[in-house]
Amino acid sequence: MEILLTNTMSRRKEVFKPLREGEVGLYTCGLTVYNFAHIGNLRAYVFADTLKRMFLFNGYKVRHVMNITDVGHLTGDEDEGEDKMEAGARREGKTVWEIVDFYTKAFFDDLKRLRIILPTVTCRATRHVDDMIEMIRKIESNGYTYVAGGNVYFDTSKLPDYGKLARLKLDEDKMRSRVESDPYKRNPFDFVLWFTRYKYDSHAMQWDSPWGRGFPGWHIECSAMSSKYLGERFDIHTGGIDHIPIHHTNEIAQSEAAFGHEWVNYWLHSEFLVIGEGEKMSKSLGNFITLQTLIDKGYDPAEYRYYLLGAHYKKQLAFTLEALDGAKSAMKKLATKIGELKESEAPVSEPNSLLLNEFHEAINDDLNTPRALAVLWKVVDSEDLRPGEKLSLIDEFDRVLALGLSEIETEVIPKEVSELANQRDQARRDKDWKKADELRELISEKGYEVLDERDGYKIRKK
RNA sequence: GGCGACGUAGCCAAGGGGUCAAAGGCGGAGGUCUGCAAAAUCUCUACUCAAGGGUUCAAAUCCCUUCGUCGCCUCCA
Numbered sequence: 437m438e439i440l441l442t443n444t445m446s447r448r449k450e451v452f453k454p455l456r457e458g459e460v461g462l463y464t465c466g467l468t469v470y471n472f473a474h475i476g477n478l479r480a481y482v483f484a485d486t487l488k489r490m491f492l493f494n495g496y497k498v499r500h501v502m503n504i505t506d507v508g509h510l511t512g513d514e515d516e517g518e519d520k521m522e523a524g525a526r527r528e529g530k531t532v533w534e535i536v537d538f539y540t541k542a543f544f545d546d547l548k549r550l551r552i553i554l555p556t557v558t559c560r561a562t563r564h565v566d567d568m569i570e571m572i573r574k575i576e577s578n579g580y581t582y583v584a585g586g587n588v589y590f591d592t593s594k595l596p597d598y599g600k601l602a603r604l605k606l607d608e609d610k611m612r613s614r615v616e617s618d619p620y621k622r623n624p625f626d627f628v629l630w631f632t633r634y635k636y637d638s639h640a641m642q643w644d645s646p647w648g649r650g651f652p653g654w655h656i657e658c659s660a661m662s663s664k665y666l667g668e669r670f671d672i673h674t675g676g677i678d679h680i681p682i683h684h685t686n687e688i689a690q691s692e693a694a695f696g697h698e699w700v701n702y703w704l705h706s707e708f709l710v711i712g713e714g715e716k717m718s719k720s721l722g723n724f725i726t727l728q729t730l731i732d733k734g735y736d737p738a739e740y741r742y743y744l745l746g747a748h749y750k751k752q753l754a755f756t757l758e759a760l761d762g763a764k765s766a767m768k769k770l771a772t773k774i775g776e777l778k779e780s781e782a783p784v785s786e787p788n789s790l791l792l793n794e795f796h797e798a799i800n801d802d803l804n805t806p807r808a809l810a811v812l813w814k815v816v817d818s819e820d821l822r823p824g825e826k827l828s829l830i831d832e833f834d835r836v837l838a839l840g841l842s843e844i845e846t847e848v849i850p851k852e853v854s855e856l857a858n859q860r861d862q863a864r865r866d867k868d869w870k871k872a873d874e875l876r877e878l879i880s881e882k883g884y885e886v887l888d889e890r891d892g893y894k895i896r897k898k
Numbered sequence: 899g900g901c902g903a904c905g906u907a908g909c910c911a912a913g914g915g916g917u918c919a920a921a922g923g924c925g926g927a928g929g930u931c932u933g934c935a936a937a938a939u940c941u942c943u944a945c946u947c948a949a950g951g952g953u954u955c956a957a958a959u960c961c962c963u964u965c966g967u968c969g970c971c972u973c974c975a
Contacts, residue, residue: 468974480975520973602970605900654973676975681901683974707903708969746923747911752904752968759910762924769923772937806912810922869933876935887937894937 439494439800441672442750444680444703445601449802452702454671459497461670462488463662463700464555465679468505469539470524473546474724475740475755476709482741483706483749483803484674485552489836490799501665502555503658504543506536507562507641507651522640532640536562546727549737551838557665561657565643568652568660571694572629572645580693585620586633588647590689592625598689599625601703602681627686628653655686663691673700677707706749730760738840739764745805745837767839772896773816774830774844783828791815791829799836808837849895853884857895860886 439452454460464484467473473481484502491498507521521532528535540560547554561568572588575581580594592598599605604625632650642649662670668691675684684703691699711725730740743763747753791811798807815821815829834841849857860875876886880898887894 465975473975477975483975603901604971674975677903678970678974681971706975708975710968742923743910750903751911754910754968756910759924762910765925766923804912806922810912813922864933867933873934885936888932888935889937896937 437494437796437800439490440802441702441704442802443701444705450702452671454496455669455701458495459499460491460672461666462491462498462500462672462674463658463666463670464500464502465658465673465675465683466502466504466558467543468520469536469543470520471539472724472726472728473543474726475730476711476724478546478550478727478740479709479744479749479753480674480676480706481547481552482550482744485550485838486745486749486799486803486805486836487672487674487704488553489838490803493796493799493836498556499666500553500555501557501559501662503661504536504540504558504560505657506540506560507657525640536560546737549727549731550741551738551840559661559665561652561661562641564657564661564664565652567664568656569630569643569645571656571660571663571690572647572652574694575629575690578693578696581629582622583647584622586631586648587620587628587650588630588653589621589626590629590653590686590693591622592627592689593623595689595693599685601688602685604681604685627655629656629690655683656690658683659687659691659694663695668695669697669699670701672702672704674704674706677705680705707752709753709755711755725755733757735760735764736767739767741837742767742809742839745809745839748806749803770812770816770839770841771844774827774841775846777823777827777830778844779846781823781827783831784822784824785828787828787832788821788825791818791821792832795829795833805837808833812837849884850882853879853882853895856882857886857893861893864888 440449441452442448443450462484464481467477484500488498488500521535524530524535524539525532530538544554572581575590576588580591582589582591630645630647630650630652632645632648641651643651662673673684673687680703688699727737727740731737739760740763743760744753746763791814794814795808795811798804798811801807812830812833815826815833818826821829831842856875856879860872860879863869863871863875879886879895883898884895885898887896
C-alpha cells in the first residue's frame with residue numbers, strides 16, 4: 437500500500453519512495469536539554485514515533501537517529517543572553533554537564549512513559565564535535581565560508597537556492613528588521629559555524645579547532661551527526677514547525693554545501709501544541725506543563741497520547757484540560773471494553789482484513805491518526821465481529837497507536853474484596869438493601885466498585 | 899513590516915470539488931435495564947462547515963474580500 441507524506445519542501449502530499457527498498461533512514465531533531473521537556477515538545481516525539489511505527493507496520497526496517505542538543509544555544513534576551521546550558525547550571529547550582537545528564541534522563545523517562553520507541557541511535561552534540569569540525573572543513577574547502585571577527589560564518593550568498601525549504605525571500609533586508617544584526621555578517625542570513633568570539637567569559641564548553649578554541653554553531657550538529665549515522669543522503673528528517681525557517685534551512689545549506697548534492701528527501705514538520713488563548717507553550721516563556729504535571733493531576737501518559745492522536749500532526753492543537761478529560765474518558769471506556777473482550781475470548785490469528793485495511797489506509801495517508809481512532813471505535817463497537825476478532829484487530833492497531841491497548845489485562849480482584857462482594861450479593865438476595873449498600877460503601881473504600889447485572893455482579897477497580 | 903497556518907456541533911476533531919441531509923471521541927438529552935446507584939445498550943444531539951462575493955452542472959472543499967485566532971521571522975518541538 438502507498439504511503440503518503442506531506443513534504444514541507446513541496447508543501448504537498450507525496451508518495452513515499454525509500455532510497456533503499458524496504459528501509460527508512462529517519463532523523464529527528466531532538467531536545468535541547470537544559471530543562472524538562474514540556475508536553476508541547478513531547479508532541480513532536482509522539483509524532484515521530486507514530487511515523488516510525490507506521491513504517492514498521494508497513495514492514496519497513498527503520499533506522500532512526502535522534503540528537504540531544506547539549507551545547508551552544510543562546511537565550512534570546514540580548515542584554516542578559518547567555519548559553520542555555522550555562523543558565524540552567526547557574527539556576528540550579530550545578531555544572532553544565534550535570535544539567536545535561538539530568539535533563540537527558542528526564543527526557544528519556546518521558547519518552548518511555550509515552551511508549552515511544554527509543555531511536556536506533558541517540559547522539560549527543562558534545563560527543564561529536566570532531567565530526568562537526570570535519571564537516572565545517574569540508575564546507576570551507578568547498579568555498580562557502582568566511583571568517584570575520586573570530587567566527588566562521590556560512591556565506592549564504594554562495595548558495596543559489598538558500599532558503600528553499602522555507603521559501604524565504606532574500607531580496608529584502610528589512611524582513612529581518614527585528615533581528616539585531618551581527619556587524620560581522622556580510623548578509624543577514626549568514627550564520628555562524630564556529631564561534632571563537634563569545635560574550636560570556638565563563639563558557640564551560642570549549643573545544644580546540646582549526647579556527648581557534650570555541651564551540652560549534654547552532655545548526656551544524658544535526659548535519660554532522662545525521663550524515664555520520666545515516667549517510668550523506670537519507671530519507672526523512674522530522675522536527676517542529678518552528679525549525680523550518682532557520683534551523684532546517686541552515687542545515688540544508690550546510691549539508692548541501694558540504695556534500696555537493698541534495699541531502700534529505702522528505703521533510704516532515706509537526707505543528708505546535710498551544711495553550712490558553714492559543715498561546716505557544718515554550719520553555720522560555722515559562723508557561724509550560726510537563727508530563728509529570730499531568731501525571732500529578734491524575735492523568736495517564738497514554739491518555740495524553742490518545743489526546744494527541746485525536747488531532748492531525750500538521751494542525752495546531754489548543755491544549756485544554758477539558759479536552760484531555762475527554763481523552764481520559766475515552767481511554768477508560770476502551771480499557772473497560774477491551775478488558776471484557778479478553779475475558780470472553782482470545783485473539784484470533786487472522787484479523788479481519790477489511791477493517792485492518794481501513795486502518796492501514798488511514799495511517800498511510802499522511803498519518804491520519806484521527807481517522808485511525810475512528811476505525812478503532814468502529815471495531816470496538818462492532819456487532820458483527822466476535823471478541824477474538826476484535827482483539828486481534830486491536831492488537832494490530834496498537835502497534836501504531838501505542839496506547840497500551842494490547843497490555844490491558846483482566847483485573848485480578850483481591851480476595852477480601854471479592855468476599856465482601858459475595859456477602860453483598862447474598863444480602864441482595866435477602867433483600868437486605870441496607871446491608872448491601874453498606875457493603876458497597878466498604879468495597880468502594882477499598883478502591884473497587886460493584887456493578888450489578890441481570891444475574892450477578894461485576895467488580896471493577898475505580 | 900514580511901511569511902505561513904487556521905476558523906466545521908456545548909468541547910476536542912476528521913473530511914478538503916459530487917459517494918456529505920459532514921467521521922470519531924467527550925459532554926448532554928431521552929428510552930431500556932434496575933431495590934438504589936453505576937455500568938451496559940439503543941435513540942437523539944451541525945439542513946450545515948466564520949461572513950460576504952465569485953468560479954462550476956456541482957463547493958465545507960477552488961478563487962477573492964472582510965472579520966477573527968494563532969504561529970514563524972530570535973534559542974525554541
